[in-house]
Amino acid sequence: MISVATARELVTDNTVCLAPVTIPLKDSLGKALAGDIIAHADVPAFAQSAMDGYAFSFEDWHKESALKISGEMAAGAGEEKLVAKGEAIRIFTGAPVPSSVNTVVMQEKTRMVPDGLLIEDELLIRGANIRPAGSEIKKGELALKAGNQLTPAAIGFLAGIGLSRVTVYPDPAITVIITGDELQEPGEPLGYGQVYESNSYTLSAALANVGLSDVQVVQVKDNAQELTSAMERALKGSDLVLLTGGVSVGDYDFVIKAAADCKVQTVFHKIKQRPGKPLFFGKKGPAIIFGLPGNPSSVLTCFYMYVLPALELLTQRPLSLKTRQVPLVNSYTKQHALTHFLKGWYDGAGVRILDAQESYRLSSFAQANCLAELGVEARLYSEGEDVVIHLL
Ligand SMILES: Nc1nc2c(c(=O)[nH]1)N[C@H]1C(S)=C(S)[C@@H](COP(=O)(O)OP(=O)(O)OC[C@H]3O[C@@H](n4cnc5c(N)ncnc54)[C@H](O)[C@@H]3O)O[C@H]1N2
Numbered sequence: 001m002i003s004v005a006t007a008r009e010l011v012t013d014n015t016v017c018l019a020p021v022t023i024p025l026k027d028s029l030g031k032a033l034a035g036d037i038i039a040h041a042d043v044p045a046f047a048q049s050a051m052d053g054y055a056f057s058f059e060d061w062h063k064e065s066a067l068k069i070s071g072e073m074a075a076g077a078g079e080e081k082l083v084a085k086g087e088a089i090r091i092f093t094g095a096p097v098p099s100s101v102n103t104v105v106m107q108e109k110t111r112m113v114p115d116g117l118l119i120e121d122e123l124l125i126r127g128a129n130i131r132p133a134g135s136e137i138k139k140g141e142l143a144l145k146a147g148n149q150l151t152p153a154a155i156g157f158l159a160g161i162g163l164s165r166v167t168v169y170p171d172p173a174i175t176v177i178i179t180g181d182e183l184q185e186p187g188e189p190l191g192y193g194q195v196y197e198s199n200s201y202t203l204s205a206a207l208a209n210v211g212l213s214d215v216q217v218v219q220v221k222d223n224a225q226e227l228t229s230a231m232e233r234a235l236k237g238s239d240l241v242l243l244t245g246g247v248s249v250g251d252y253d254f255v256i257k258a259a260a261d262c263k264v265q266t267v268f269h270k271i272k273q274r275p276g277k278p279l280f281f282g283k284k285g286p287a288i289i290f291g292l293p294g295n296p297s298s299v300l301t302c303f304y305m306y307v308l309p310a311l312e313l314l315t316q317r318p319l320s321l322k323t324r325q326v327p328l329v330n331s332y333t334k335q336h337a338l339t340h341f342l343k344g345w346y347d348g349a350g351v352r353i354l355d356a357q358e359s360y361r362l363s364s365f366a367q368a369n370c371l372a373e374l375g376v377e378a379r380l381y382s383e384g385e386d387v388v389i390h391l392l
């Protein structure tokens, strides 16, 4: 069995980013840019009025004398107007500022008199209320760096500099294979020995939570042949395959055998941890595959601790849980020489280890806001002692 640290390293060393794709900008939310974006033109493309008001040449303005209004420029005006000496032009926000003027005054700071426009703005300076051409970004400048995640602001910014398509790391195609003869759909009556199938719900929700929806869920019986064909199909059509159950040593646990039959290269099987001790990780060609131990709490813990970091590498998005070192609010006796990931409640000061830590239960996970990581050593972890928590 390997340590948690080694397992983390092996996931990192064996996962590479997906091949970039060029997609419509409007479909790019949340994705990471696969290359630098360079502005191909000045933005704004012309000197632009920032206010509704009047444009004039600052040098021609004499405080006591009125300026004659000679025309108007609205946003979208397709033609430049010449403004003569001693004249002002009516102008609106977003309109191009003719090159014969250099200052805009807000209309609230002006007054109409019989011979024209009086400007009453003591603080007005040359160039006021004009957005110079290229003041957002100049042609040839770096707009966004490779790796930048496309937020609503980033998408708006790129549209504003004229882009309609971007090259990004795509969403991975994911197949979830649920194994187990005992599983029944929620909502249906339970027969003897049956349990409700919950792992596909947990995983679909955990994936949706990080914006991933290209997910196929397949359910197979505890049957070696059926599992092998499902795995083979999944490996062909997916970047990431997640299995739940069947990864331990029972007579009906076929994941390891199916992986071997599919010529999956085993990277590791079994980690010194609880929950999720029998976790399997392998790869075949560009696809990676996790065999998540079937217990519901093992599934979700392994998802957070190993699958999310793998997804981070595949997509180049910051998906891994954030960690923090905080003191324990209650003491905890750890009896096994395994790293423990314990459901906890972090109140901003310390972490309380919750009850119901068994891997078949999700009740405490459903209320937890973090997983506390307790080192491999079996001992009493005392109140006040610092531990690492992973924030959910
Ligand atoms: N002799 C040993 N037995 C077990 C060991 C061991 O080291 N030696 N390890 C135990 C540990 S730890 C774990 S974790 C489990 C992992 O077993 P599997 O991955 O083979 O999972 P299953 O046996 O198929 O299922 C375990 C448990 O989870 C329930 N389950 C499975 N799938 C679902 C689902 N989709 N939704 C809800 N519940 C599910 C299943 O009914 C079982 O109760 O092995 C231990 N055994």
Ligand code: MOO
Residues within 6 Å of the ligand: 273, 274, 275, 276, 277, 278, 293, 295, 297, 298, 359, 360
């Ligand atoms: O390693 Mo298991 O997930 O504790 O029941």
